[in-house]
Amino acid sequence: MERNMTRIALFAALIAALGLIPSLTLAFGVPITAQSMGVMLAGAILGAKRGALAVLLFMALVALGLPLLAGGRGGLGAFVAPTSGFFLGWPVAAFVTGLIVERLRSGPLAVTVALASIIGGIVVMYAFGIVGMSMALDKTLAECTLLVTAFIPGDIIKAVLTGLITQALARSRPAALLSRS
Amino acid sequence: MTGVELRDIGVTLAGRPVLQGVSARLEEPRVGIVGRNGSGKTTLARVIAGLVAPDAGQARIDGADMAADRRAALATVGIIFQNPDHQIIFPTVLEEIAFGLTQQGQRPRAAEAAARAMLDRFGKGHWAPAATHSLSQGQKQLLCLMAVLAMRPRVVVMDEPFSGLDIPTRLQLMRYLDGIAAQVVMITHDPGQLRGFDRILWLEGGRLIADGPPDAVLPRFEAQMREWGGLDDLAHLAG
Amino acid sequence: MISLISPVETWAHRIPAGAKLLALSALTVALFLTDRPAVLAAATLAVIALYLSAGTAFLRQGARHLRMLWPFLLLIALWHGLTGQAQAGIVIALRLLAALALANFVTMTTRLTDMIAVLTWVLSPLRRLGLPTRAVTLAIAMVLRFTPMLVENGQRLALSWRARSPRRPGWRIVVPMAALALDDADHVAEALRARGGILNDIPDGRN
Ligand SMILES: Nc1ncnc2c1ncn2[C@@H]1O[C@H](COP(=O)(O)OP(=O)(O)OP(=O)(O)O)[C@@H](O)[C@H]1O
Ligand SMILES: [Mg+2]
Numbered sequence: 001m002e003r004n005m006t007r008i009a010l011f012a013a014l015i016a017a018l019g020l021i022p023s024l025t026l027a028f029g030v031p032i033t034a035q036s037m038g039v040m041l042a043g044a045i046l047g048a049k050r051g052a053l054a055v056l057l058f059m060a061l062v063a064l065g066l067p068l069l070a071g072g073r074g075g076l077g078a079f080v081a082p083t084s085g086f087f088l089g090w091p092v093a094a095f096v097t098g099l100i101v102e103r104l105r106s107g108p109l110a111v112t113v114a115l116a117s118i119i120g121g122i123v124v125m126y127a128f129g130i131v132g133m134s135m136a137l138d139k140t141l142a143e144c145t146l147l148v149t150a151f152i153p154g155d156i157i158k159a160v161l162t163g164l165i166t167q168a169l170a171r172s173r174p175a176a177l178l179s180r181s
Numbered sequence: 182m183t184g185v186e187l188r189d190i191g192v193t194l195a196g197r198p199v200l201q202g203v204s205a206r207l208e209e210p211r212v213g214i215v216g217r218n219g220s221g222k223t224t225l226a227r228v229i230a231g232l233v234a235p236d237a238g239q240a241r242i243d244g245a246d247m248a249a250d251r252r253a254a255l256a257t258v259g260i261i262f263q264n265p266d267h268q269i270i271f272p273t274v275l276e277e278i279a280f281g282l283t284q285q286g287q288r289p290r291a292a293e294a295a296a297r298a299m300l301d302r303f304g305k306g307h308w309a310p311a312a313t314h315s316l317s318q319g320q321k322q323l324l325c326l327m328a329v330l331a332m333r334p335r336v337v338v339m340d341e342p343f344s345g346l347d348i349p350t351r352l353q354l355m356r357y358l359d360g361i362a363a364q365v366v367m368i369t370h371d372p373g374q375l376r377g378f379d380r381i382l383w384l385e386g387g388r389l390i391a392d393g394p395p396d397a398v399l400p401r402f403e404a405q406m407r408e409w410g411g412l413d414d415l416a417h418l419a420g
Numbered sequence: 421m422i423s424l425i426s427p428v429e430t431w432a433h434r435i436p437a438g439a440k441l442l443a444l445s446a447l448t449v450a451l452f453l454t455d456r457p458a459v460l461a462a463a464t465l466a467v468i469a470l471y472l473s474a475g476t477a478f479l480r481q482g483a484r485h486l487r488m489l490w491p492f493l494l495l496i497a498l499w500h501g502l503t504g505q506a507q508a509g510i511v512i513a514l515r516l517l518a519a520l521a522l523a524n525f526v527t528m529t530t531r532l533t534d535m536i537a538v539l540t541w542v543l544s545p546l547r548r549l550g551l552p553t554r555a556v557t558l559a560i561a562m563v564l565r566f567t568p569m570l571v572e573n574g575q576r577l578a579l580s581w582r583a584r585s586p587r588r589p590g591w592r593i594v595v596p597m598a599a600l601a602l603d604d605a606d607h608v609a610e611a612l613r614a615r616g617g618i619l620n621d622i623p624d625g626r627n
Contacts, residue, residue, distance in 0.1 A: 002609040002617050009559045010605040013566030014598065020571055041598070057559055064535040064560070065424045065527040068567075073488060075424045075527030080448060080519040082492045135452075137496065138512050147495075161591050168595040169602075176602045232610055255616045267607030270615075272564035284616035314568040332615070 004050060007178070011042040011054035012061065019070040033070035036125070036155065039090050040117040040162040043097030045169065047179035051094040059090065085132015089125045096120035101166075101179045109170055114163030121162070122155050183243055184208035185229055185336060185366065191237030192224055192387075199224050200235070200387045207366065209379035213395070214368045215402055216384035217409075222368045223263055225384065226338045229366060230260035242336055255285055259334035261342050263368075265321035274300070274316075274324060275309040281332040299331040303353065319345035326354060330361070339367045343374060372399045424527050426481055430474035432529035437538045440526045451519050457507055460514040467521045478528075485524045489516060536560065555618050562608070566601075573600050 015038035043051035058068065067074040069087075078087055097113075097120030104112050126148060133144040170177045185207040192200040200221045214222050227233040228240050231247025231254045240247065247254040259281075262268040271277040275296055282292035300306050303323065308316075316324060322345050329337060337358075343351045358365055367374070375381060381398040383391035391398045432440070451463060471479040493513055500509025536557060543553045574597045581589040612618070 002612045003606060005555055005559055005618065006562060006605040006609040006612065007602070009562035010566055010570075010601055012559070012563045013570055014601065016563065016567045017570040017574065045598075057556075057563060060539065060556075061560060061563055064532055064539065065530065066532070066564075067424050071488070073485075075485075076444065076523035077485065077520045077527065080523050081488060082516060136512075136516060137492065138508065139499075161594075165591070165594050165598065169598055172595070172599050173602055176599070227610075230614060232614055251613065251617060260614050262607070262611065264607070266569065267604065268611040268614075270558075270565060270608055270612055271561050276561060281615045312568070313565065314572065328615075 007046060008050055008054045008057060011038070011046055011051070012058040014038050015042065015055070015058045016061070016068040019068055034158070035070045036086075036090075036093075036121060037158040037162055039094050039125075040097055040121040040159060041165065043094035043099075043120055043179075044101050044113045044116060044162055044166045045177060045179060046098065047102050048095045048098035050178060051098040052091040055091040055094045059087070062087075082133055082136040083129065084136070086125055086129035088132065089128025092128065093120045093125040096124045098179050105180070108167075110163040110167040112163075113166040114160050117159035117162045118156065121159055122152065125155075126152075184364070185212075186241045186244075187225075187229070187238070188240075189238035190225070190228055190235045190240060192221075192228060192233065193236050194224070198387055200228070202238075203384075203387075203389050204238075205382060205389065205392055207364070207380065210364050211378040211380070212364070212366045213375040213378045213381045214366065214384065215370070215372070215375075215381060215399075217406075220384040221387040222384055223340055224387075226260060226340050226366070226368060229336070230254070230258050230338050232260065255281075255332070257334060258336045258338060259329035259332055260338040261322075261325050261329050261340060263340040263344075265318070265325045265345075268325045268328075269313045269321060272312060272314070273309075274311045274313055277313055277324060278328045278331050281328055285332060295331060299327050302357070303327060317345075319347060319350065322346055323350060323354070330357070330363075333361075334363060336364045336366065339365065341368055341370065343369070343371075372403055375399065424485070424524075425531060426474075426478060426528040428475060428478045428481070430478060430529055432470075432474060432525070433531070435529075437530045437534040438541070440530060441538060444522060444526045447522055448519050451515050451522075455511055457511050457514070460511055460518065464514045464518045464521075467518050467525070470525060471521070474529075482521060482524060482528065485528075486517065486520060489520060492516065552618055558612075558618065566605075569604065570597065570601055573597055573604075 015035060018034040018038040021034045039055055042054045045051070046054060062068050062074045062078050063076060065075045069078055078084065097116045100116035100119060101113055104116070126145075130141055130144045130148060133139070133147065134141050137144065139147075166177070170180075175181070185205075187203055187205045187207075190200055190203040191198065203225065214225065216222050224233065228235050229242070229247070231240070231242075231249075231251065234248035242254075242257050245253045245257065247258055269277055271280060275293060278296035278299055279289070279292040282295050283289055287295065297306065297309060300308055305323070305327075308320075308324075313321070313324065322342060326339075326342060343354070346354065367378075369375065375395055378395055381391070381393065381395050381402070382389055383398055383402055391401065447463075451460070454460065468479070471482045493516070496509050496513050500506055500512075540553060540557060543551070543556060547553045574593060577593055577596050577600070578589050581593060
């Protein structure tokens with residue numbers, strides 16, 4: 001019980017800490033932050049349920065008014081901005097990522113996790129993000145999809161990194177991989 | 182039945198025996214534990230505090246099994262970890278100290294008052310709102326000590342509690358410990374810190390190799406450490 | 421960790437957090453239900469007046485929190501300028517501005533402890549279902565404790581890397597950082613157990 005709770009709190013903190021890393025700018029001037037990688041890692045390492053709880057805990061802290069989102073943003077505004085759909089999709093993204101890592105046990109871990117992160121952390125997260133954006137900006141889903149495509153390459157890099165990091169962690173701390181225990 | 186009672190304790194970690202056949206009944210007010218790195222001191226401290234149930238044997242305090250009865254343990258035994266960063270749970274000093282008191286059933290406001298009183302006792306009242314992560318290593322150690330002492334446990338287990346403390350703080354703390362009724366079990370590498378203690382346990386390779394009053398154990402311990410330290414054969418140092 | 425609360429103490433700081441949050445939810449829903457430019461313009465003006473009532477310094481501070489909207493406002497202006505639906509563009513822009521500014525206003529005028537009190541109150545029915553609500557407040561405190569610790573560990577590891585390598589650590593630093601963090605989390609779990617663990621029958625933050 002205590003152990004689960006500290007790990008959930010730890011991953012919520014990891015998502016916060018990753019938001020403090022200065023964002024990288026890709027070739028086309030698209031900023032990518034490490035924060036959504038934290039969401040993928042939470043799902044991949046903690047598994048579906050605990051991963052989603054870690055993300056929810058992080059979101060609660062943002063709602064309480066802490067500037068934990070990349071760029072020092074936070075507060076209730078994070079839930080009504082044009083990009084809030086992505087944010088609201090985070091717990092589902094972590095859950096789906098975790099679920100896939102839990103269920104898909106054949107094949108190399110790095111590949112499975114990268115794949116899970118692409119499905120959970122990109123497909124699912126973008127579905128939420130695009131719906132939210134289309135509501136906020138009053139545009140069609142297709143138009144919004146077009147708007148966000150520039151961010152997909154950056155997120156694919158993050159999914160691959162999530163796979164590599166999870167594999168390295170599984171080697172150095174096999175017991176830490178709750179999604180496979 | 183009073184005191185810490187260890188009966189034939191055995192602990193195995195990752196398939197390796199870390200403690201074997203450790204037996205002792207500790208009734209003295211001040212007990213020191215010495216031994217080389219990796220000899221099992223921290224593990225024994227965890228067993229005494231009930232954080233690890235031994236794989237063999239029995240550990241009890243005042244007749245109760247601390248690993249099984251965590252609620253009794255809360256009032257009976259406090260432990261101060263070797264690394265304060267492993268112990269601090271809360272973002273501010275006041276919360277960290279008050280937490281254990283609310284755990285013991287005190288109302289939040291009473292707990293906070295008691296926490297402030299503890300800080301004042303060490304002249305650190307101004308620390309109350311400070312962020313725990315902004316404290317220095319030694320200050321963190323003092324915070325951990327205050328947090329555990331505020332709970333007034335019957336037995337205080339301390340794992341190298343003074344390694345980062347400056348001399349005035351250490352002396353102040355020793356005086357404080359002298360003034361309370363709690364039984365102290367202290368792990369240290371410095372025999373000088375065990376002056377005035379009543380009994381010393383010496384662990385080596387997970388076994389108790391000496392147990393007795395300081396006059397009998399410490400000179401032998403120091404001589405042995407010097408002898409090993411004088412050797413250039415590092416193979417011996419591989420714990 | 422500093423909250424986004426404004427250091428400028430305003431009248432709104434003294435209004436109960438629950439009331440502010442309730443009003444915020446109702447008003448945000450209302451903003452998304454209307455399409456009339458006049459209503460939305462009036463709402464935006466009202467929000468600006470709300471900020472102004474707390475002083476110009478507060479207004480400036482609030483404006484800074486809206487910076488993230490600029491790319492979207494620009495996008496809307498371009499899009500609707502090109503398609504010639506200016507009115508629809510204005511509706512969307514005003515709604516975005518008003519909704520975000522209103523939410524930020526509540527955040528800027530509500531203390532963290534008051535927010536946590538509302539959260540525990542909202543969660544309290546769950547306690548009857550056996551959910552340990554005290555664990556939630558404990559977990560929140562732990563995140564605040566862990567975040568600077570993680571950042572520090574990361575910096576320490578990066579230093580230790582640079583002391584022994586001419587190249588920058590990059591993402592590789594995340595692996596030892598996460599491993600260290602997991603160990604620390606387990607130690608803190610033990611520390612929590614040493615002080616009684618998660619006991620559900622202990623009164624929580626409210627007296
Ligand atoms: N989690 C663990 N898993 C496996 N082995 C462990 C674990 N913790 C400790 N050990 C081993 O148990 C032995 C005793 O460790 P312990 O921490 O009790 O030593 P110690 O006497 O406190 O040492 P030090 O003076 O360095 O603090 C060591 O050999 C260590 O490698
Ligand atoms: Mg030790």
